[in-house]
Amino acid sequence: MSWLSLALRFFRRDWRSGEMRLLVLALIVAVAAVSAVGFFTDRVEQAMIRQANQVLAADLVLSSNNPIPESFEKQANQLELQIAHTLTFPSVIVHQDETQLVEVKAVSKNYPLRGDLRIRTESTASEQVVTLPPTPGNLWGEARLMAALNLQPGADVSLGEARFSLQNILSRDSALGNSFFRLGPEVMIALEDIPKTGLVTPASRVRYRLLIAGDQTQVATYKRWASNELPTGVRLEHLSSARPELRNALDRGSRFLGLAALVAVLVAGATVALSTRQFVERQSDTSAIMRCLGASQSMIFSVLIFRLCLLGLIASLLGIAGGWLAQHFLAGLLSDWFGGELPPTSLRPVLIGLGTGMITLIGFTLPPAIRLGAVPPLRVLRRDLGAPPVSTWLLIFFSIGAMALLMFWQAGDFILALWVLLGTVTTVCLLLMTAWLLVRVLTPLRHRGGALWRQGLAGLARAPAMTALQLTGFGLGILAMLLLSIIRLDLLSAWQHTIPDQAPNHFLINIQPDDVNSLNSFFQENNIQQAGIYPMLRARLTHINSQPVSPDQYQDDRAQRLVAREFNLSWATQIQEDNQIVSGSWWEERNQDKPLFSVEVDLANTLGIKIGDQLAFDLAGVPIEARVSNLRRVHWDSFQPNFFVVGTPTLLKSHPTNYITSFYLPPGKEASLAALVRQFPSITIIDVSAIMQQIREIMQRGSLAVEYVFLFTLAAGLLMLYAGIQASRDYRRQEAIVLRTLGLQRKGLLTAAAIEFVTLGLLAGTLATLCANVTGWFIATEVFGFQFNMNAWTLLIGIIGSGAAIGVAGIIATWPLSIKPPLRMLQNG
Structure with missing residues (x-):
């Protein structure tokens, strides 16, 4: 029989086994959480970029003091991009005997390409969103103009040689956010009205703009072309050239989403790591039989690798499909919050989902499993694999490095991923040291104190490898959940308070x-x-x-x-x-x-x-x-x-x-501005109220996205808790059989389990809380530039909540073992 046929037969058998079902479920949920977060954050980040592009009223803007060469418009038409035109220049509005310096913006019929226009028909009326700019012969003006000249909608004003009807109050032009230096209030007219004003001549101080918007791939193509074709005096404006306030807001929003996605990767890794132990232990029996029947090490390795890759591929694809459905449903519910339907997602989350599934499965399963084919059959059957060879340690470091690269890729920010990775590595080291010290301390205490206390603590001391695995897994999961809680409770609050309600406008x-x-x-x-x-x-x-x-x-x-x-x-x-x-x-x-x-x-x-x-x-x-x-x-x-x-x-x-x-x-209080102008x-x-509004909207979108990302990560965290409990299922089952046979009652068995798991939860929660707050402090100060204030709720939830949650989970997992007779448990294997 070829190794491929054997691998397929083993895979069908594995698929029906309990430990495989747990591993597949853990992998599907982990990949689904990462994919859902990836899909959702990818779409939200594109929506936030589109929101920020409203400051330009487009995706790209070509601006010049002279008319833009026609070749740039032709190239946009060839790429099937939307275009619009604007002219801006300073001038004077005349009403009766009074004048007011204004910034005139003449726009084409399809302005704006991004963002919106909002008007008021009266000074006390509510805002209305409009899809078309002023029609020829009409003029819209900001409230400052109305206050300066004591105007009301419907008044006639002069602009150059033309007369206009002041039709509406312009309450919002999203593109004002990028026009920081304006000499006066804005008035908006139709582009067709420019000739009759007589204001635009070769000697006029006019700014011409060609606005470009459309599919992001085509926009990027146009940007590369335009960058190489720009003549002297023509400037290409895009999001990176926006004002620093807007760039900071968008950058922080993207970092928050990247941090939330990074936490999902961390939870996924901890979940799969805990779920692989039973699978690897069961493979020792299969490897021993194959060795006894003469199978070579290379054949065992090939069969194992094929099964793992096939398992990882199927589970990852199922997880990606589940993640896409979850984010699609959520995006439909939240589309109104983002000003319409969210942009379609890219392929990046699919690649991250596949990478998460394959790297976490092979990275955490292969290092212990590969040793099964390299030892004598008798040592495999005795579950005594000896010390791992140097090559295995190199493989482990390679797997950790691969996970680190995945985290850097998911975060999209080197500094952010570095701090999270350092926090994770520090937590793992502290947890492993604590597990070692715990076993050393509890070993002499196994014969002291009450019987139930001895039994509960002895469970930790008798299986040091299992204690280290569970403590590390629980600690990583708690670290991830606390980091996300710190984002929600502290960092988002600090971000939103960077612009107070009465910030200067x-x-x-x-x-x-x-x-x-x-x-x-x-x-x-x-x-x-x-x-x-x-x-x-x-x-x-x-x-x-x-x-x-x-x-x-x-x-x-x-x-x-x-x-x-x-x-x-x-x-x-x-x-x-x-x-x-x-x-x-x-x-x-x-x-x-x-x-x-x-x-x-x-x-x-x-x-x-x-x-x-x-x-x-x-x-x-x-x-x-x-x-x-x-x-x-x-x-x-x-x-x-x-x-x-x-x-x-x-x-x-x-x-x-x-x-x-x-x-x-x-x-x-616009009248105060008119008085100020008259006096000075x-x-x-x-x-700058327009750009402040844009930044506040980006904050609201980013904060809302992180809130819902928390739900996906919470689901992965719950499965991580289940996987951590199930990791010691066989060991606790054998122990329960012995203890029940020796006469330990149901209450005593549950009490001993509670003592064991509450101790694990308190230790893991304490260390994870400490590391989460230290990591959060570094992220807040070094990445976001915020002042970090430790939240008492994270301490309470991290320590007391972890002990209670893991303790309850341990009792629930032990309950079936306390009600089944020992003989039935032995018969069921």
């Missing part, structure tokens, strides 16, 4: 030094809380360590954009409250007379700036040069005035300076 720039005191008085009189007034200077980076800087030196498009434009510089004696030093030190009072710079850390990483580097800026023709003293982490999503580069007062204070501030303006006509008001 307006910025003021171009504040003249003579207006600072008067502006502070205005804020006090109108009960407006502002974030402080800071100096701001515009300068261009020219040299790093005496080497000229130009966009051509960098491959990264963000680095090219940063070098090509001017920076906002400021000077300060104290570091801002929402900034944090990550490297170096802030200048002390005695060093404030030295020329020093503080640089935002992401900017430094992008441009390759290090502490001690000498930076030179061109400030309106005046060279400014100083050494980098420290690198700062800036919380851009706080919406406080922040700067990429801050200098010492001595370095910058003597140069001509404007000032900047931010403040919160409640809805309905040189000040520019910037409304």
